[in-house]
Amino acid sequence: MSEDSRYEAVRSRDARFDGAFFFAVSTTGIYCRPSCPATTPRRRNVTFFPTAAAAQGSGFRACRRCRPDAVPGSVEWNARADVVGRAMRLIGDGVVDREGVAGLADRLGYSARQVQRQLTAELGAGPAALARAQRAHTARVLLQTTALPIADIAFAAGFASVRQFNDTVKEIYALTPSGLRAVRPGPGSRFGGLAAPSGTPGVLPLRLAYRGPYAARQIFDYLAQRALDGIEEVTGEPGGRTYRRTLRLPHGTGIAEVDEATGDGWLDCRLHLTELRDLATAAQRVRRLFDLDADPFAVGERLGADPALAPLVARCPGLRSPGTVDPDELAVRAVLGRRAGTAAGRALGARLVAAHGEPLPRPAGTLGHLFPRAAELADAPLTGLGLSDARIAALRALAAALAARDVVLDAGTDRDRAERALRGLPGIGPWTADYIRMRALGDPDVLLGAPPAGTDPAVWSPWRSYATHHLWAADPAGTAERHPNPTERIDA
Incomplete structure (x- = not known):
């Protein structure tokens, strides 16, 4: 522009x-x-x-x-595969707060000076300043939705000292922390980005912003069909459902609850965290799962220009391409469910969670586990789960590669490199690698399955992941989503 x-x-x-x-x-x-x-x-x-x-x-x-x-995040950072886009995704996940600018640079494969120079030249701010802005937003959320002491909020938001916290809040909001807490926007405010303070201790209510229309029914249907017992559930009736799942976070664990009913540009979310320092990371991972930074206007304009897709786009405006809260988990589930079908893959996943999942410190209803770590699955026997020898071998190979970081699926990974590494593993061919790329790595430009006859999928770029979901949503029998390649078969 x-x-x-x-x-x-x-x-x-x-x-x-x-x-x-x-x-x-x-x-x-x-x-x-x-x-x-x-x-x-x-x-x-x-x-x-x-x-x-x-x-x-x-x-x-x-x-x-x-x-x-x-505001919602810029879709540009999810679409771009260059170092700036990768850096923005990692900063959003809290890498700078946890590992510093040097840690960010190491993950990107560049020197800290190169990363600083590229981000400053294009975005007007370096990685430390971008992370500082995120910390300030986290602090505002905690100040205006909790009764936590201000000193506790300072460290929970990632600040190194209370003085640094006070100075930053005054500079960005022109108010002291106590003053910012006093001017919390009302629950009906369209621009607040906050829900009313929760009366339940340990619950952080958030409003997760999105732009344009949001096809909540379709994404909740998609997640409900794949929810794994023990770590996920969808409760309630269509239109008023709630999605709940457990989270493995850098400093602790958590449970996220997201309501299907949409507000004026937001989804209501509640986070239960054992460590408040995980707030920004947890919120960002939920945003990726629900694809809240998408630009449905750009997607609709590109896909709606194709006569074959135009009716599908008009029928389901704001359709999203769901991501994941845990890329390693998604990859394991992709291999576990390939050629088994959605229902069978879900059953296999539930058995895996029951046998090898890590119990939550405090179970919450049906949610009692975290998905197993890759390192644990690499050495687990995986017997008694109804898996064939070929599928067990594929799961172990993937888990070992993830644990050794021979395959890296974090928010800022090089997608092409990750796909090549995945294809080099037994049991993972092009279709499975592309599915992992689409969901675990959030690539908006992956086409899975055969396009309608007479169409040119190249014209759908860079939004072919959304075209994929439109084609799947228009196929009640689910045939469009089935694995088309028998050479990639893993018998259940």
Whole structure:
């Protein structure tokens, strides 16, 4: 977009661009999302930034009215395979807070100086500043949805000291932490990004923002059909269902609950965490599972231009391409269920969880386990589960490769390299590797199965994963989703 087209988006308060860019106003010293309801500033007073961190680094504070830190993420970071896109996905997962800029650079295969230079040149902020902006958002959520002491919030959000926390909050929000807590937006606020404070100890209520239409029924159907007993469940009736699952997080464990009913641009979520330091990571992983940073306008425009897909896109606007909260888990489940069918794969997965899953410290209803770690599966006997010798060998090979990091499926991995490594393992051919690439690595441009006769799937790029889900959703018998390649067969 040019700066003129960005300004037109601001003038029209176009929510399609929330998260794609931010604008700051020199006369007020604040920065906003494009859909901010405030009076549109004059063009000469407006500066555009690609990230909130860049606006903050230039001395602007966050608008208290539109809450620009609560926007959906930019779809660009999920679509791009270069170092900037990979870095943004890793920063979102909390790698800088846990491992520092050096750890981020090591995962990307670049020097820290190269990563700093590339991010600053393109985004106007380096990795430390981008992580700082995320910490500030986490702090605001904790201040406005919990009664935790402010000092506890400082460390839970990832700050090294209370002083650093106080200085950052004052700089970004122009309020002290106690002042920010006092001005919590009301539960009906479209721009708050927060739910009403929970009365249940240990529960963090969030509003997970998305842009455009959201096909909640279809994604809840998809997750319900694949939910593994012990780690996942979908309760309630269509339209009012709740998805619940366990989470293995860097510092502890958790349970996420997400409601099917949509608000005005958000899904209601509740997180139960053993360690508050995992809040930002847990929220980001749930966002990836529900594909909340997608751009349904861009997807619909590209796919709807094909006569073969146009009726499907019109029938199901806002269809998402579900990701995962745990890429290693998704890969194991992909191998476990290949050629077994969805129902049989689900049954096999439930047996695996019951036999080898790690018990939660505190079970919550039917949720009592975490999915087994790859290192544990690599050495597990895997007998008595109804698996063939060929499938056991494939699972062990995959688990060993994941544990040794010969196959890396984290948020910032090189997708082409990961796919090549997967295809080199027994029992994993092109279809299975592409399925893992689509869901575990969040690639929006993977086509699974045969396209309709007479179509050219190349014109669907870069949104072929969404075309895949439209074709699957239009096939009630599920034949479009079945594994088409007998050479990749793993007998159940």
